[in-house]
Amino acid sequence: MDRVKRTSIAAALLLGMAMLVDALVSAQGPVGPAAPPDIAAEWRLDTNERDLTSQAPLGDYTGIPFNEAGRLRSDTTPESIWGTPEYQCRPHSAPHQWRGLGGARILKEQDPLTRDVNVYHIQFMRSLDRPVFMDGRPHPPAYAPHSWTGFSTGEWIGNTLKITTTHLKDGYLRRGGPQTSDMYAMTEFITRHDDILTIVTVIDDPLYQDQPYIHSTTYTFDPTFRLNTEICNGPAVAENGGTDRHFVPHFLPGTNEEARNEWITAGGLIAGAARANVEAQDWVPLVAARGGVKTLYPEYRTTLNGGVSADALQVPTMRSSISAAKMIAAQSPRDGQVHVLPVQGSVYMLVVDGTNITASVGLDGVALVNAGSVQMSDKLLAAVDQLVKATVTPAAPNACIGANCPGAWGWSSPYMNAVISSPPPTRPIRYIINTSAAPDHTGGNPSLVAAGTGLRGAQLGGAVGNVEGAPVIAHENVLARMSAPAGKEAPTPQAAWPTVTYFDEFLKLPAYFNGDPVIVYHAPQANTDGDSIVFFRRSDVIAAGDLFSTVSYPVIDLAKGGSVNGVIRGLNNIIDLAFAEYRSQGGTWIVPSHGRLSDTADVASYRNMVVMIRDRVQDLIDRGMTLPQVKAARPSLDFDGRYGNTTGEWTTDMFIEAVYRSLQDKK
Amino acid sequence: MRPVVLLATVFLLVWPAAAQAQPAGRGGPPLAAREAAAVDLTGYWVSVIVEDWKWRMVTPKKGVYEGVPLNAEGRKVGDSWDPARDEAAGQQCKAYGAANIMRLPGRLHIVWNDANTLKIETDTGTQTRLFRFGSAPPAGQPSLQGNSVATWLPAPGRGRAGAGPRPGGSMKVVTTGLTPGYVRKNGAPHSGSAVVTEYYDVNTLPNGDQWLTITTKVEDPQYFVRHYLTTSDFLKLPNAAGWAPTPCSAR
Numbered sequence: 001m002d003r004v005k006r007t008s009i010a011a012a013l014l015l016g017m018a019m020l021v022d023a024l025v026s027a028q029g030p031v032g033p034a035a036p037p038d039i040a041a042e043w044r045l046d047t048n049e050r051d052l053t054s055q056a057p058l059g060d061y062t063g064i065p066f067n068e069a070g071r072l073r074s075d076t077t078p079e080s081i082w083g084t085p086e087y088q089c090r091p092h093s094a095p096h097q098w099r100g101l102g103g104a105r106i107l108k109e110q111d112p113l114t115r116d117v118n119v120y121h122i123q124f125m126r127s128l129d130r131p132v133f134m135d136g137r138p139h140p141p142a143y144a145p146h147s148w149t150g151f152s153t154g155e156w157i158g159n160t161l162k163i164t165t166t167h168l169k170d171g172y173l174r175r176g177g178p179q180t181s182d183m184y185a186m187t188e189f190i191t192r193h194d195d196i197l198t199i200v201t202v203i204d205d206p207l208y209q210d211q212p213y214i215h216s217t218t219y220t221f222d223p224t225f226r227l228n229t230e231i232c233n234g235p236a237v238a239e240n241g242g243t244d245r246h247f248v249p250h251f252l253p254g255t256n257e258e259a260r261n262e263w264i265t266a267g268g269l270i271a272g273a274a275r276a277n278v279e280a281q282d283w284v285p286l287v288a289a290r291g292g293v294k295t296l297y298p299e300y301r302t303t304l305n306g307g308v309s310a311d312a313l314q315v316p317t318m319r320s321s322i323s324a325a326k327m328i329a330a331q332s333p334r335d336g337q338v339h340v341l342p343v344q345g346s347v348y349m350l351v352v353d354g355t356n357i358t359a360s361v362g363l364d365g366v367a368l369v370n371a372g373s374v375q376m377s378d379k380l381l382a383a384v385d386q387l388v389k390a391t392v393t394p395a396a397p398n399a400c401i402g403a404n405c406p407g408a409w410g411w412s413s414p415y416m417n418a419v420i421s422s423p424p425p426t427r428p429i430r431y432i433i434n435t436s437a438a439p440d441h442t443g444g445n446p447s448l449v450a451a452g453t454g455l456r457g458a459q460l461g462g463a464v465g466n467v468e469g470a471p472v473i474a475h476e477n478v479l480a481r482m483s484a485p486a487g488k489e490a491p492t493p494q495a496a497w498p499t500v501t502y503f504d505e506f507l508k509l510p511a512y513f514n515g516d517p518v519i520v521y522h523a524p525q526a527n528t529d530g531d532s533i534v535f536f537r538r539s540d541v542i543a544a545g546d547l548f549s550t551v552s553y554p555v556i557d558l559a560k561g562g563s564v565n566g567v568i569r570g571l572n573n574i575i576d577l578a579f580a581e582y583r584s585q586g587g588t589w590i591v592p593s594h595g596r597l598s599d600t601a602d603v604a605s606y607r608n609m610v611v612m613i614r615d616r617v618q619d620l621i622d623r624g625m626t627l628p629q630v631k632a633a634r635p636s637l638d639f640d641g642r643y644g645n646t647t648g649e650w651t652t653d654m655f656i657e658a659v660y661r662s663l664q665d666k667k
Numbered sequence: 668m669r670p671v672v673l674l675a676t677v678f679l680l681v682w683p684a685a686a687q688a689q690p691a692g693r694g695g696p697p698l699a700a701r702e703a704a705a706v707d708l709t710g711y712w713v714s715v716i717v718e719d720w721k722w723r724m725v726t727p728k729k730g731v732y733e734g735v736p737l738n739a740e741g742r743k744v745g746d747s748w749d750p751a752r753d754e755a756a757g758q759q760c761k762a763y764g765a766a767n768i769m770r771l772p773g774r775l776h777i778v779w780n781d782a783n784t785l786k787i788e789t790d791t792g793t794q795t796r797l798f799r800f801g802s803a804p805p806a807g808q809p810s811l812q813g814n815s816v817a818t819w820l821p822a823p824g825r826g827r828a829g830a831g832p833r834p835g836g837s838m839k840v841v842t843t844g845l846t847p848g849y850v851r852k853n854g855a856p857h858s859g860s861a862v863v864t865e866y867y868d869v870n871t872l873p874n875g876d877q878w879l880t881i882t883t884k885v886e887d888p889q890y891f892v893r894h895y896l897t898t899s900d901f902l903k904l905p906n907a908a909g910w911a912p913t914p915c916s917a918r
Binding site: 031033034035036047048049063064065156158159160162164191193198200202204212213214215216217218284295296297299300301304316318321 | 698703704705713714715716717718719720721724725726727728733734735736772773774790791819820821822823824825826833834835836837839866868870872873874875876878880882884895896897898900902904909911
């Protein structure tokens with residue numbers, strides 16, 4: 001090719017490229033900024049919408065799409081619940097955090113190599129640090145713990161940061177009472193316009209709301225703003241003066257006079273010196289004060305002259321994007337599989353076809369709290385074996401070369417052997433502890449016992465060598481329920497029976513196990529007469545057995561010695577043993593028999609529920625109601641969506657009947 | 668290949684794209700606002716009153732100014748509120764001006780009035796707001812809805828002409844030239860000096876619904892001690908169902 005031709009070709013290509021670039025540039029639509037605006041800064045709450053930032057009067061549910069359950073829960077839950085020891089350090093609930101006074105700080109954590117933002121951290125005065133993961137990680141499984149701030153992931157959609165938050169504890173929408181369940185999810189849209197930050201918050205609670213509750217708020221950029229922190233360091237100040245640490249303040253349905261007096265009675269006078277300067281708000285109709293979907297839309301104004309009732313209104317509809325039933329079921333997946341969740345220290349939670357087994361795993365071997373069903377034994381054994389291999393005896397890459405490696409005996413290095421040899425054997429099952437005689441806790445005993453090897457003295461007193469088969473520990477009433485007097489047919493095979501029983505308030509294992517002092521506590525007359533809880537004291541984990549479930553009301557078997565007050569005593573015992581890490585969450589982990597891993601506040605919430613229902617049923621009994629009348633009164637209405645069932649082995653009806661009969665027995 | 672042929676080939680390959688883009692291209696006329704939209708606001712929207720319900724859905728008593736940053740002069744004017752007087756003076760629409768109309772319960776119908784003017788009609792009070800893109804309109808007489816100048820705030824990156832708005836863009840509107848009015852129906856006043864700055868954001872909710880949030884800042888050196896900052900929220904509707912034009916009410 002001659003020089004002229006090459007030059008011509010090059011010129012033609014250059015011209016073509018220039019025209020192509022020009023065409024592409026010309027075909028552009030609007031050109032935006034290179035990146036979304038930075039939101040990491042100090043922000044001052046700056047909104048003139050007062051009813052969400054100020055303390056709303058009790059009973060003020062205006063603008064909230066409450067259903068009947070949401071109203072009942074809110075009417076019966078007083079603010080003094082904050083005075084209970086388990087809630088005294090509770091931060092603002094997630095829906096209210098952007099509304100709490102004190103401003104917000106947004107920090108960003110970036111990848112040191114790419115400088116991509118991996119995590120935003122949002123902080124408020126009365127909150128925990130709230131990470132928002134931007135790195136694409138998935139949300140945890142449903143059986144993972146919930147927290148006050150939940151688990152958040154974020155993604156940029158244009159100039160807006162969309163945050164999706166799950167795994168939230170039950171809390172409140174606003175200060176002053178409107179409650180949430182723990183089944184809500186929260187979506188936030190954060191957009192920065194100049195120096196204004198607009199936050200749209202979608203709270204989707206299918207149990208207490210007829211449609212998502214969506215509010216928006218604004219902050220303004222203020223580099224001089226100082227975000228204070230409120231560290232909870234005061235003792236609980238219970239409204240009963242501290243005479244009963246287990247006291248659960250609540251109102252019986254229809255008796256919350258504070259709410260009525262403050263807000264919703266005719267005249268609507270604001271009571272209390274603290275609110276003496278607030279204007280009377282008697283222009284608000286009673287029905288609107290109770291909230292509800294039909295009060296949110298412009299159509300509601302047609303009711304103000306009395307011509308139309310709110311019930312008759314046709315208003316736009318918004319559906320929830322959450323199925324509470326699916327979310328609850330996912331906390332306890334009946335999928336025929338074993339799921340492993342690391343808990344703390346040497347303790348793991350195994351979700352075995354919907355039933356939780358607590359496992360202590362370490363060099364001492366394996367201790368299992370409960371054995372699962374007989375059908376799941378093989379998969380459980382395989383999962384335990386895999387867990388031990390992964391955590392206690394993992395195949396590790398060589399970490400040292402040469403004669404001076406720690407533990408090396410000259411040039412015959414064990415590290416060489418580590419590379420070329422097979423891994424050591426796994427550690428055996430040393431203990432099985434049954435928290436009750438329920439088949440889903442004891443069915444797997446025979447297989448697990450056979451697969452295990454007891455420690456010398458594991459029979460708690462037997463000064464012998466290692467024994468074949470792992471011992472099964474339980475309260476003596478469990479053995480009584482599973483066996484039968486001589487000559488009679490036992491309800492379960494002998495291979496499943498406990499081999500070590502106790503009859504005192506508690507039993508200590510003879511020695512530390514995997515570094516843990518392990519204590520088995522009896523819970524008398526609870527679900528049955530043989531329930532236990534197991535405390536791994538150093539790992540700080542409690543296996544709660546059937547006393548605690550996050551997917552159902554407690555199963556109270558009156559025929560086997562159970563009682564509602566015994567369940568409450570057992571839950572209080574768990575609460576007394578447990579210790580929150582900070583701001584009423586974390587710390588001691590509690591493994592329920594079914595459902596998600598929990599902490600002290602979760603158990604307190606469950607205890608509160610049982611107490612509230614017990615007291616409501618007692619009130620109905622005191623008023624002379626029969627069992628059918630008590631059931632018809634629906635004393636558990638606000639909790640039925642969360643813990644109730646209309647079908648299955650343990651229905652709401654059965655629970656109410658058990659509470660009713662239990663209270664009649666006065667156990 | 669001969670250079671001329673090569674040149675022609677390259678030209679033919681590239682020209683169609685260039686020709687297609689010419690109307691919006693560099694050196695050509697700028698994209699009209701409608702084509703350059705950073706967010707699609709058109710359609711019917713209904714307000715959802717979840718915040719400040721007791722001061723928006725119903726008219727509070729005279730003198731209830733919670734949340735409104737009135738100064739002493741503003742309070743004095745507010746305290747003299749007399750709806751009967753407003754009605755007699757034909758001024759029952761004073762709470763329906765640009766500074767407050769989006770706070771009132773009602774529906775919006777948003778359409779393009781022309782290629783560079785977005786029109787918002789409200790059924791409550793039967794009002795019309797016009798948002799003009801590009802150069803500011805000539806200052807006319809002050810009015811209830813004033814003069815509104817709009818700009819797009821596109822999402823990051825470059826869009827393609829004709830491809831529609833990319834998610835995550837917004838609209839900013841600045842309104843001046845207002846007649847004195849109310850920021851709350853009970854007579855909490857703003858003066859004719861008020862400037863209203865609004866940001867319009869549309870987000871897609873987890874359930875698929877479209878949600879419009881309008882962030883409104885009202886600055887009034889005469890009656891306010893500082894700016895008055897609020898947000899108002901709307902749900903997008905599939906059609907005009909429920910559209911019910913009603914006249915202004917002073918009460």
